[in-house]
Amino acid sequence: MASQSLLVLPGDGIGPEVVAQAERVLDWFNDNTTVNIEVCRDLLGGCAIDRHGVPISEKTMATAS
Numbered sequence: 290m291a292s293q294s295l296l297v298l299p300g301d302g303i304g305p306e307v308v309a310q311a312e313r314v315l316d317w318f319n320d321n322t323t324v325n326i327e328v329c330r331d332l333l334g335g336c337a338i339d340r341h342g343v344p345i346s347e348k349t350m351a352t353a354s
Contacts, residue, residue: 292324292325292326292327293324293325293326293327294326294327294329295315295326295327295328295329296329296330296331296349296352296353297311297312297328297329297330297331298330298331298332298333298345298349299330299333300333300334300335300336301333301334301335301336304333304334312328315328329352331346331348331349331352332345332346332349333345333349337349
């Protein structure tokens with residue numbers, strides 16, 4: 290089974306709702322195909338500023354690269 294990693298950054302506004310639906314699609318793929326998509330979530334935007342003081346942390350940037 291192939292395995293892939295995907296960094297998910299819901300952000301603010303409608304982002305969390307949109308990403309939640311995208312994750313439902315990813316769950317379907319994990320359940321119904323031979324591809325295994327491992328989802329990693331992190332913060333972006335206002336929620337990252339609230340937690341880390343910056344809109345995107347160095348840790349998030351390192352994970353994305």
